[in-house]
Amino acid sequence: MLSKKDGDYLIKIAKLAVETYLKKGEKINVPKDCPEHLKEDLGVFVTLNKNNELRGCIGYPEPIAPLINATIDVAISAAVNDPRFPSLTEEELKYVDFEVTVLTKPELLQVDNPSDYLKEITIGKDGLIVENGFSKGLLLPQVATEYNMDVETFLANTCMKAGLSTECWLKNETKIYTFQGQIFKE
Template sequence: MYEAGQREKLNIAKSNEDAYVKLARLSLETYVKTGKRTEIPGGLPEEMLRDRAGAFISLKKDGQLRGCIGTIGPVTGCVAEEIVRNAVSAGTEDPRFSPVTARELPNLVYSVDVLAEPEPIASMEELDVKRYGVIVTSGYKRGLLLPNLEGVDTPEQQVSIAREKAGIRKAESYSLERFKVVRHK
């Protein structure tokens, strides 16, 4: 009974996916099944082919994070290429997880966050965890945390997690940037 309910929820989520999420799903599924990256399909919205931006792909399985990789700024020619690249990386290169297997593919829920240009801020008081993601930088160390994440309720938590991800110790000085995202589910 539980499994049937979960399958139904997944099917509803998949049927409501927009072009960004469908491309992320196609990218990872193609790579896991064939070992090759997918070509950019036709019929994508023009802004996906025209615009350049960083993008993070998050994968969840049974409500738990299963992979998340992205780019702060664009490293490819367009958002569609960024999604193809980062979806494969989220499923196969996130060091916190083993690579996604073909058996897992039907159980994954995807989200795609397209990042706006980061802006420097003077202090945590300029953060709103629901509205802004944060980038914490100290020398060559850089950590990023997306906005509006479950369990992250204060700017202090947000900055602490981003510092930890970057390996920035409490005694080290750091600078802050904030950014908005457009989240596609």
């Protein structure tokens, strides 16, 4: 578990990374004052909201890089590479709120029957990854609560995020992973 101080630091770095990239076109280096424990490999997402509306969200679901490096990378990507939105402008930056979600390692849910997923997933605690063949979709834990989803709706929306049918979670070849996220907001 990270502290609120750690979360505030990650938000500060995410904002600095985006601001520097938008102003100078450069990626910042890991600050010298970065605490050692923020260099552990962890998954992370950075979400940008403007006027309480999504403006960008990109992340690494797997722990493939040190948390601080991953935060810098995905913050910039959320600002300029989210295919759902045009690149953030420097002028917009003052209207954007940053959110950093640090993830636990995804765990495959093992069930005898796909309908058992409904009993295994906890809304407000679990994030989901749905995988079928080369298709993969992810929704963060907070999405289900923000949109008042029940477990079945959460599964269906994660399937859609993967570009699959809303019922794909009922197929035996579909894999469902859960993870938890520690959310830090401005």
